[in-house]
Amino acid sequence: MxxxxxxxxxxxxxxxxxxxxxxFESMEARMGLAIRLARENVLCCSGGPxxxxxxxxxxxxxxxxxxxxxxxxxxxxxxxxTVAVMFAQARVGAYTLNAPGLPAxxxxxxxxxxxxxxxxxxxxxxxxxxCAASREDAARIGFEEGPVFPASLDxxxxxxxxxxxxxxxxxxxxVLDLYVRRGGLVYxx
Amino acid sequence: MxxxxxxxxxxxxxxxxxxxxxxFESMEARMGLAIRLARENVLCCSGGPxxxxxxxxxxxxxxxxxxxxxxxxxxxxxxxxTVAVMFAQARVGAYTLNAPGLPAxxxxxxxxxxxxxxxxxxxxxxxxxxCAASREDAARIGFEEGPVFPASLDxxxxxxxxxxxxxxxxxxxxVLDLYVRRGGLVYxx
Numbered sequence: 001m002x003x004x005x006x007x008x009x010x011x012x013x014x015x016x017x018x019x020x021x022x023x024f025e026s027m028e029a030r031m032g033l034a035i036r037l038a039r040e041n042v043l044c045c046s047g048g049p050x051x052x053x054x055x056x057x058x059x060x061x062x063x064x065x066x067x068x069x070x071x072x073x074x075x076x077x078x079x080x081x082t083v084a085v086m087f088a089q090a091r092v093g094a095y096t097l098n099a100p101g102l103p104a105x106x107x108x109x110x111x112x113x114x115x116x117x118x119x120x121x122x123x124x125x126x127x128x129x130x131c132a133a134s135r136e137d138a139a140r141i142g143f144e145e146g147p148v149f150p151a152s153l154d155x156x157x158x159x160x161x162x163x164x165x166x167x168x169x170x171x172x173x174x175v176l177d178l179y180v181r182r183g184g185l186v187y188x189x
Numbered sequence: 190m191x192x193x194x195x196x197x198x199x200x201x202x203x204x205x206x207x208x209x210x211x212x213f214e215s216m217e218a219r220m221g222l223a224i225r226l227a228r229e230n231v232l233c234c235s236g237g238p239x240x241x242x243x244x245x246x247x248x249x250x251x252x253x254x255x256x257x258x259x260x261x262x263x264x265x266x267x268x269x270x271t272v273a274v275m276f277a278q279a280r281v282g283a284y285t286l287n288a289p290g291l292p293a294x295x296x297x298x299x300x301x302x303x304x305x306x307x308x309x310x311x312x313x314x315x316x317x318x319x320c321a322a323s324r325e326d327a328a329r330i331g332f333e334e335g336p337v338f339p340a341s342l343d344x345x346x347x348x349x350x351x352x353x354x355x356x357x358x359x360x361x362x363x364v365l366d367l368y369v370r371r372g373g374l375v376y377x378x
Contacts, residue, residue: 004199005196005198009194015193070284074283076312077266089263089264095265114308115311116306116308116309117305117308118304119307147311152304188312
């Protein structure tokens with residue numbers, strides 16, 4: 001922080017993983033990127049074992065990526081999903097990815113969103129949330145997901161947000177296990 | 190966004206309202222600051238009618254402030270509460286305000302937190318959340334609060350977070366009304 005401003009920077013290695021504009025056509029390619037971001041974040045010691053990516057839904061063009069930056073930037077708001085949303089919105093130049101004139105957007109996340117991120121994704125304007133590992137997988141290694149209830153998911157669905165769970169859950173769980181094996185910090189509020 | 194980095198800057202006028210380190214002893218003084226931030230944000234046309242401030246609980250020393258920056262910075266994550274938490278954590282140099290060696294912290298917000306911010310405040314490590322205007326007050330002027338249920342508040346309480354509602358609700362509601370009278374943008378995801 002300096003003079004009332006904060007800089008949020010992605011780790012340098014993110015640039016080598018994927019560039020905005022690149023097309024990821026299949027659901028597996030899109031989730032593969034989210035999981036790769038999570039894995040690289042562990043291997044590069046740049047944060048928690050979580051990755052996310054925002055795509056244009058029809059074309060699969062990448063709009064923004066995010067990784068967990070909580071420990072690195074000492075900022076509990078910077079989960080993979082919030083980071084991906086912030087960069088995606090900066091790229092399209094709008095505070096909602098559902099702004100008039102924009103194509104539909106979706107987010108792929110390597111783990112089901114916590115309470116903060118679920119709320120953030122409602123405001124983000126994504127039309128679909130695709131998740132790999134589950135809330136229970138995160139809890140198994142000690143990461144709490146907060147007050148997310150079945151009614152929370154129903155609330156988003158009632159606002160037109162599709163939620164798809166369990167896509168490529170196994171490789172996403174492997175990243176969680178990798179983080180534990182490497183002695184990664186497990187934190188909660 | 191440039192080269193994978195984002196700058197989050199408070200409006201310049203924030204510096205004139207209060208400086209970190211200044212002491213706000215009473216609950217009224219603390220909430221008064223949160224509401225003043227909300228009002229100035231409306232009067233200065235720098236964002237939505239919401240303000241928040243993080244204090245050391247015992248001393249009342251101000252640690253960080255936040256105002257809604259969604260429209261100004263085109264970023265749906267930047268509600269008053271998330272902004273206040275990010276600046277407070279930057280000031281203390283930790284990703285939780287509940288880190289060992291730190292005094293207890295609390296946040297005062299001019300309006301009850303939305304679903305995203307409620308989750309964010311759980312991870313932030315504040316011991317107490319003090320709110321002025323209610324979820325219903327925000328809804329009355331068209332701002333949706335998202336999936337926040339009585340069980341959501343109970344969840345935070347079960348984690349040791351005290352939640353106090355309705356403190357100085359009337360002046361906070363007046364700021365919401367002021368925003369509407371001035372033709373402020375009401376947005377949701």
